[in-house]
Amino acid sequence: MSKVEADILVAIQKRLFDAPLVLPLARGMSLFGEHAAGWMGSGLVLAAVDQRRRGRWLGLSTAAFCSHAASVIIKRIVRRRRPHDDRIRIGVGTPSRLSFPSSHSTSTTAALAYAAHVTGSPAPLVGVPLMMASRLVLGVHYPTDVAAGAALGWLSAELVETLLEDKLKEIV
Template sequence: MEKLSAADTRVFFWFSGYRIFRPVEHASRWVSRCGDGYLYGLAGILLLLLEPLQGRQFFAAGAWAFTLELPLYLLLKNTIQRDRPCHVLSQIEALIKPSDRFSFPSGHAAAAFLFATVVSAFYPQAAVIVYILAGIVGLSRVLLGVHYPADILAGALLGYVSAELVLVFLGH
């Protein structure tokens, strides 16, 4: 586990090297805010209103998936209690104020990949775009100094699995 953590920290520092570029910093802040969850809710509501049948199914699948994912995310985060890189690495300062103390798993990555998975199930033509956007949301959290890469991978897996379980349960 120690070797894994050391490798994760090395990869984190590699990504941190890109923080010196102002456009990367600004883009990371903007992308991270887009992953705060408001846009997922807005998209779900718009589809619910604009697409009577598929929009209702999409909204229900997303709501159930988030209902499954959120308690799992909180359980993992509060059980594992991995400190954020900005709290333990003296040379790293977070570029945003983290919402809590712990970093594993990334809630932003979980939500982004959950949303991408649900979108892909209902709108397969958008799959590549939404998964790329989800990856960029996760990357932004590393660039902002609040997550290690493994936090992002764990969050992505949590979001993906939560969505897939609900989609299978709902028969989609």
């Protein structure tokens, strides 16, 4: 772990960890993003209610699932440990001790970048830095973990958009 990244986490936590509503919101986002389940479920719900774009919304679930799977594989290869500096408070439990890349940042970026494609609006992308920040506030990732996760998520969304889009549009 680099001292610089630990210092960044400490500075973020000093400003935000005890701020009203920040910790409950960050924990809620963590629960929603766990194993990409909230994003995959969102894609399924949207596919059910938006018949015209059903296949495209299934693409959101696909992007979330594939990006999450990729992040888990990379975590097992890289094997970077989660933050463990005594100054860093851990605000939520985690399913593993592995940190790089952040799976929450990966699947969130994949889902929201894909949603931006579907809707033609950049508005869904607002959620990406919020999820990234939540992982830092909770003390479970380093800044490079969330940045790499976001990059992997963006790549995943673009790949699903490129490779599967024609097939997914046909699903009605």
